[in-house]
Amino acid sequence: MADALRIGLFTHSVNPRGGVVHTLELARALHFLGHRVTVFAPAAPGERLFREAPHEVDLVPVPPAPKRLADRVGEHIVALREHLARRLQHETFDILHAHDGIGGNALADLAEAGRIAGFVRTVHHLDPFDDARLAAWQRRSVQQAARVLCVSPGWCMTIKREFGLDAALVANGVDCAHFGRMPSARDTALAGHFGLRRGAPLFLSVGGIEARKNSLRLLEAYIRLREELPQAQLVVAGGASLLDHSDTWRAFHALAEEVGLKTGTDLVLTGPLLDEDMPPLLRLADALVMPSLREGFGLVVLEALACGTPVxxxxxxxxTEYLEDTVIDGHALYADPQEPASIALAMRRAVEPSRRRALAAEVPPVCRRYSWPASAARHVELYRALLN
Structure with missing residues (x-):
């Protein structure tokens, strides 16, 4: 490819968080468009990326995590900055693109030092940090970028309101070859491994136990629902995170213990999963439940729908920006995230047999609208505009 770009993408972790998945899917699609891509990710001793990749992955060594999050973030910024500076001594990149504040600050340091011309920053969402250093790093990573991208219109408006910047909209995607309806032997094996009750309503939450994921109200909704559906299970998958969610964890487990929920049977906490286990788990679920208080997009929603699972x-x-027709078709249901009763009602309606049958008939249009090749093409368009 004569006009292939040399692209460096920066993500904050080797674990399957939404922003990391976006970065890897974008990198893969850019690679298959003919561009030369490297994904940079910090990795502590013994850590490895949660999936294989067809492009170069450069795991940047970082020390084991200190107790304070801000100290850890600072160390990662320095590690990424110094690592890239060494690579820049013998190679060049057309585009350097950060998907979080850590990579954004490493690139901002290099831009201020005159080592790079500038960088792109995708904002998936912004976090409300109490720590002044974390808040300052987050703002700097956006303000210093040569181009800001967002994955939803709402976040484009937030960037305009809070920073006065015009962010470009870039879509997410879903890999329907990976996330599909066809059961596999792994479905049965995974159900046995986690003790999932076949035939009982199985509600799945992805992303761990966090305040942003609204985990406490979800648990309250599940407790209400068990009065009508006593065999129902709640599965919480994932949870690897840089941030400290211990307060939410303690409150979540205290409530579960108070009402007598049995961990491992009523309540299943899988922890981080292998990449190949997500499609089977989504197929096993009767509904994905995501009553989040703040999301950038919610990639797993498209993945669940592609697997034939209501959300x-x-x-x-x-x-509400991309699911309106899916709600009209009955494949997705809205709930008031502030009201456990509303979440419980939507969960009950989601497991009506007619919804699963309707989803089994065809892939929802929303899954056809969003593809990673289309997202990559949009990124290339914006990259070239910036270079010109």
Missing amino acids: VVSGIPPF
Whole structure:
């Protein structure tokens, strides 16, 4: 490819968080468009990327995590900055693109030092940090970027309101070859491994136990629902995160213990999963429940729908920005994220047999609208505009 670009993408972790998945899917699609891509990710001793990749992955060594998050973030910024500076001594990149504040600050340091011309920053969402250093790093990573991208219209508006910047909209995607309806032997093996009750309503939450994921109200909704559906299970998958969610964890487990929920049977906490286990788990679920208080997009919603699983989401942006026809078709249901009763009602409606049958008939249009090749093409368009 004569006009192939040399692209460096920066992500904050080797674990399957939404922003990391976006970065890897974008890198893969750019690679298959003929561009030369390297994904940079910090990795502590013994850590490896959660999936294989067809392009170069450069795991940047970082020390084991210190107790304070801000100290850890600072160390990662320095590690990424110094690592890239060494590579820049013998190679050049057309585009350097950060998908989080850590990579953004490493690139901002290099831009201020005159080592690079500038960088692109994708904002998936912004976090409300109490720590002044974390808040300053987050703002700097956006303000210093040569171009800001967002994955939803609502976040484009937030960037305009809070920073006065015009962010470009870039779509997410879903890999329907990976996330599909056809059961596999792994479905049965995974159900046995986690003790999932076949035939009982199985509600799945992805992303761990976090305040942003609204985990406490989800648990309250599940407790209400068990009065009608006593065999129902709640599965919480994932949870690897840089941030400290211990307060939410303690409150979540205290409530579960108070009402007598049995961990491992009523309540299944999988922890981080292998990449190949996500499609089977989504197929095993009777509904994905995502009553988040704040999301950039919610990639797993598209992945669940592609697997033929109905979804319950908060009736707020970004979900209302791309799921309207899916709600009309009955494949997705909105809930008030502030009201456990509303979440419980949507969960009950989501497991009506007619919804699963309707989803089994065809892939929802929303899954056809969003593809990673289309997202990559949009990125290339914006990259070239910046270079010109």
